Amino acid sequence: MPVFCTMMACNQTPADFFVALNVSTWLRDPSYTVLPTPLRILLAIIMLFMIAVGFLGNAVVCLIVYQKPAMRSAINLLLATLAFSDIMLSLFCMPFTAITILTVSWNFGARFCRISAMLYWFFVLEGVSILLIISVDRFLIIVQRQDKLNPQRAKVMIVVSWAFSFCISFPSVVGWMFVEVPSRAPQCVLGYTECPADRAYAVMLLVTAFFVPFSIMLYSYLCILNTVRRNTVRIHNHAESVCLSQVSKLGLTGLQKPHQMNVDMSFKTRAFTTILILFVGFSLCWLPHTVFSLMSVFSRNFYYSPSFYITSTCVLWLSYLKSVFNPVVYCWRIKKFREACLEFMPKTFKIFPKVPGRTKRRIRPSTIYVCSEHQSAV
Template identity: 25%
Template sequence: MATTTVKIEIVDDEKDLECIDIKAFLWNEHSDYTSLPSTMSVFAVIYTLIVTLGVLGNTLVILSVIKHRSLQSVRNIFIVSLSCSDIVVCIVSGTITPITAFTKVWVFGAALCKLVPLIQGASLCFSTLTLTAISIDRFILIIYPTQRSIQKRHASQMIALNCTIATSISLPMFFKQNLTPYDRFCGEFCAEDWGTDQSSRSVYGTIVFILQFVVPFFIITFCYLMISLRLGRGMLIKRSSGEQKLNGPQSEQRRQALKRRLRTNRMLMAMVCVFLICWTPAVAFNFLRDYQWLPEMIAKQEYLSGVVTHCISMSSTIWNPILYALLNEQFRLAFAELLASCRRAYTDAQGETLPSRLSARCSRIVSNAFLDLAIVSGNTRGTNGVNNSSSGEGVPSRNGSIKWRYSTVSASSKLEVGGTNKACSSSLL
């Protein structure tokens, strides 16, 4: 008599060829919503938008700094390294992680099983270390203005050191990730294998949490708190000195410089806040999973919870370029010029056809939007630019659930009047 049940029998320690589809199993046993096609479609659109906007936005930041020498300050060197890290996160975490989450099996081979977690963890750690380096640079520049500030050569050395530290912290993931089949289930799974001592995984997760987040954000908080107090005290002194003393050109220049530093400080603090808000859910999810402290409702939908927190963390790659455009006029002008250059290049390539005219019109609209931002900010002549100093201003685990260890997770002096502003102004009018 025929039967529709799939039966698994083990004979002489060898399995039959038949196996269970893990997606069907999770849906039948746990009502896992990530197994539904509708859920996959929604998140496919979300991830596509995140990856596209993240890569384009951070590429715009990198090209702007490379093209304009006046943007090549110490702080912007750190920002470029942060943008490079965000692009890596978009390409690696924005593609491999969701595919693994929805297929429930590892389809990328044994080599990537070890490399991907290492890259993801190192990228996240590198981002937090870079934000820490930026805060230290600002702290030295403002709290100790008479001391020699960080130079570009030192910034490059700090970036290399951050890469080394981030890779070292994430290196255990390279050795503990293994591609292995699970009994009864079809396919292979890339999972952490800590042997019989599972407490080691929790200990490592705690150490990573402290080194990646707790220590850096204590340093960052201290630096920006001291900077805010110093700048706030400076503003009070300026106001109490009387309006007559502020009428001279030298006093006016000092006041404008202080305002620029305040604006830059706000932008950098906004970067840290956005990074913290975006990555806290994912880090908390991973930390609670290590100790099996997840609330029951979240534990029942571990795959869905992991995908949602991962999307939130991935969105951090989009916000940094937006913050630069909103809070720094020099990046706004550089972005507008690059967009205008793309429009001109497209027009030259296509000729005066209808598509090229439409492209030119759309590009002018975008460029004018950046100019409107500059007007709203209160100054379109570059006086609110930043001081031009030399320093510048998952995969399934053994219990069948996903292990979420992934990365992530950032302006400058006045552009040259002779070239950039002229070209940018002509393209915007």
């Protein structure tokens, strides 16, 4: 049987409980089901690939913003900070999880277990905070028509987000929360406890890391989608009335109804769509981990079930996928990012053809196409 107690006694100090951890706690309980060896090897290899992609892809984002002053807008500074948090997550957390998945034992000591748990939540909270700031900024611009975020304010908010994330994640490293050395998970996870203080902290951590940001971002994006839809309908209706007015003045009532206008709306929706995709990726990667953590803290049967190790491995792997997801989306959606990737690549690796730019002319939000041979602004 493992040395762990089923809960951390509320009257027991963190130091006393931490000393109780010994080498035997790092060994896997034979009653727990683990992944087959070939699957563990495959997952470890995939995680190494994720580390490489997450580091290189996010490093390109940071280099673009650092080397090109013209790219240091408020939104780009936020995206660079998001990329930096993903780099830190890829370097300081993912390698140890990959090794533990492969060996099925934690070989880095109990002290570093708590440090790794703190770093995990620290970088995750920072990434979530940046996504939340970006979402609120898009909401203010598109819905409220208030563009208040400049580079100086963005820098202040970045500093505040780092400080806030550190304060929320720090209790796990000093023992204010029950974090178990992974005999039943490939890295330190929130463990089952009946102590009200520990449960309260776990709820606060998960609410801060997922539920509150998810709710605010979901509300913001629903409002943005509704605003974009209403504006699109208004522009189309206005263009149709302009066309009919011109036909009436010319006395051409027998002609067919003019063609619907051809408005290039990508100037207005493409950047928002990219942020929306990041939000969807965040939700899909983090919802399973959030549910898993809550059940670990509150459900004794789930935490001590034979399938807990397999479940924890899968949800942790999925949560790390987010750090790889962002640069893939940038490469897919942002032309400048693709061009910068080609610039940073050695010439011997530039085997892909240059991506052609857009040929369709972009228009201002106040410009529409009317039913004539020429384009005019209204």
